[in-house]
Amino acid sequence: MTRHFHIVDVFAERLYSGNPLAVVINDDFLAAETMQQIAAEMNFSETTFVNRAPEKNGGFKVRIFTPTREIAFAGHPILGTAWIIRQHVAPDTPAPLKLNLAVGPIPVTFEDSTGETETAWFQAPQAALGATCAREPVAAALGIALEDIDAGSPIQQVTAGISALIVPLRSLDALRRCKLDLDVFAPLAAQGFPPLVYLFCPQTRQAQNDLSARFFFEANGVREDPATGNGAAFLGAYLLEHRIFSKSRLSLRIEQGHEVNRPSLVLLRAETLAGNHVVNVGGRVISVVTGTLL
Known part of the structure; x- marks a missing residue:
């Protein structure tokens, strides 16, 4: 099956700056081993995999992989993945957009800045x-x-x-x-x-x-x-x-x-x-x- 993916720069003030992220959109189940192989191929700090269909709580299931392991929480993958969902997966999702991670649901909002690209924000879990x-x-x-x-x-x-x-x-x-x-x-x-x-x-x-x-x-x-x-x-x-x-x-x-x-x-x-x-x-x-x- 052909799978769509996107690469975005997160925390970027201009193109080719910030932290690059690959986001793979899933229409069906992918094995963890396959996701890990794709993340190693991308070789960014993290690659995310997001299910196109929302879950019961209205959030989107997201898994995050470094080139060597799966992790429960990372910041730039949250913002980049939420931006891709808003642009390419479910643009009509009401705010806040919710990502279901291993640490629990993480809300993401988007804030407009006059004359500038909007800013994405996530609320971090309790540390x-x-x-x-x-x-x-x-x-x-x-x-x-x-x-x-x-x-x-x-x-x-x-x-x-x-x-x-x-x-x-x-x-x-x-x-x-x-x-x-x-x-x-x-x-x-x-x-x-x-x-x-x-x-x-x-x-x-x-x-x-x-x-x-x-x-x-x-x-x-x-x-x-x-x-x-x-x-x-x-x-x-x-x-x-x-x-x-x-x-x-x-x-x-x-x-x-x-x-x-x-x-x-x-x-x-x-x-x-x-x-x-x-x-x-x-x-x-x-x-x-x-x-x-x-």
């Missing part, structure tokens, strides 16, 4: 802030000096379907010099810390932005993500929990992807309501390719 980690082994695994890590904020594992280690850095220079060494990271992995590392710092290239970030993850070696929606969602919960901005409501612009020549802009809105961290992550989606799988 659990977990164990903290000493600076010394993390600095060694990243190839940076101990003083490059901000001692005023913790290195901490955050989880929502998938886990990542949040590492606060002091400068853009330190961020640029980071490179994850999986062999040096191995003792941390043995302690339960995931080889998915989200780094951020308060310095930016563009004055209108608030933070810079990078994200390393293991997939047949170390890969770097051009833009990381789930990492930004984890960061939102982390920033609120530790009151790093001394505010209960945040609206931030996060630069990412410059080190891999894929400049990206991730938007973050986060606030504390009734003791819970409510985090929304947004960005623009640009269509690049439409095709068929043989």
Whole structure:
């Protein structure tokens, strides 16, 4: 059976920037092994598979695969897949458009900006802030000096379907010099810390932005993500929990992807309501390719 697929750039301000995503539209059941093979063929950070027919709750079933494994939650696949559903699968679906992921239903809304491409937003599932980690082994695994890590904020594992280690850095220079060494990271992995590392710092290239970030993850070696929606969602919960901005409501612009020549802009809105961290992550989606799988 011929299957349609689309490639989009997510968190992109222009064509061929942001984080590329392949979205495969399913009319019938595909085996997990086949989906994994297709994701490996695409070789993007993630590839998604969405069923054309909505489920009983009105949401669309979506599965997310990296080149090596299936994952429960990832940010740019949510936005890119929702955009494809809205454009090519079910354009009349009322807002919010709902994606049924392994972590549960995720609502996505679309916000118009005057004279600009609309912004897609997803509300992240509740994130659990977990164990903290000493600076010394993390600095060694990243190839940076101990003083490059901000001692005023913790290195901490955050989880929502998938886990990542949040590492606060002091400068853009330190961020640029980071490179994850999986062999040096191995003792941390043995302690339960995931080889998915989200780094951020308060310095930016563009004055209108608030933070810079990078994200390393293991997939047949170390890969770097051009833009990381789930990492930004984890960061939102982390920033609120530790009151790093001394505010209960945040609206931030996060630069990412410059080190891999894929400049990206991730938007973050986060606030504390009734003791819970409510985090929304947004960005623009640009269509690049439409095709068929043989």
